[in-house]
Amino acid sequence: MKLIHLTDTHLVQPGLKLYGLDPQARLAAAVADINAHHADAALAVVTGDLTHWGEPEAYAAFRAVMDTLAMPYVVLLGNHDKRTNALASLPAAPQDTNGFVQGFRDTPQGRFIFLDTLDDASHAGQLCPKRLAWIEATLETTGADQSIFFFMHHPPFEVGVHDMDRIALAERDAFRDVIEPYRGRIRHLFFGHVHRPINGNWNGISFSTLRGTSHQVWFDLSEDCAHLASHEPPAYGVVLIGKHSVVVHAHDFLDQSPRFLFSKPGTDDRTYQLGPVEVVG
Helix, strand or coil: CEEEEECCCCECCCCCCECCECHHHHHHHHHHHHHHHCCCCCEEEEECCCECCCCHHHHHHHHHHHCCCCCCEEEECCCCCCHHHHHHHCCCCCCCCCCCCCEEEEECCEEEEECCCCCCCCCCECCCHHHHHHHHHHHHCCCCCCCEEEECCCCCCCCCCHHHHCCCECCHHHHHHHHHHHHHHEEEEECCCCCCCEEEEECCEEEEECCCCCCEECCCCCCCCCCCEECCCCCEEEEEECCCCEEEEEECCCCCCCEECCCCCCCCHHHHHHCCCCEEC
């Protein structure tokens, strides 16, 4: 199964720029690249911060771009989103019985569980008792033979970028306790929020996140780091889920670096590799 992971698109009202960039144009470039090279993906998931301020016009612009995707998509919310406006504008936002943007999708590879970690009063993530109870119930109804994949905006642990760690998920222990009985079946955790390419292992669960399609968070692991943004290349993730593997490729879709042949047929390798390279594409 091929899955597309997008995150932190941060759309604003059409025609405006955010930190000197046009988030809508950059998302459109990502979608065009996905359609050109990964139209065979089964699903795309956007893990929050769909907009920067949550205006209806920004959600309308987001939907207009995303509806051109060659595959279905699911959206989650981040700390920059507005739940009411998102639900009113985006059919791709799942909704539970309490009005949170949560849901699940059963696939041949397992159950994909989508979480709402938006706290209306803070940039940190929140999983209130109602949301935690929903997660527990959803896990209880997951088939014994199903693998589990989580998608959320806020990471439920520290990633070492201290300024972002201060606004990670607040209820980390409670979330860990709820999923603990199922930990051996959780194959991967996808999140956004930190605008950095990060992967690793948390409590035996593999995880990944990546740069957003708009601006990024500068890489600084010092404890007194400033909250700096950057114009590092935007990316989207191409996830290949197999029976025994989860492989995540982060693609810098606006990268214009020259591409060239490693070897040129009919030419001595040493001569070619020490001389001018042949740019292709």
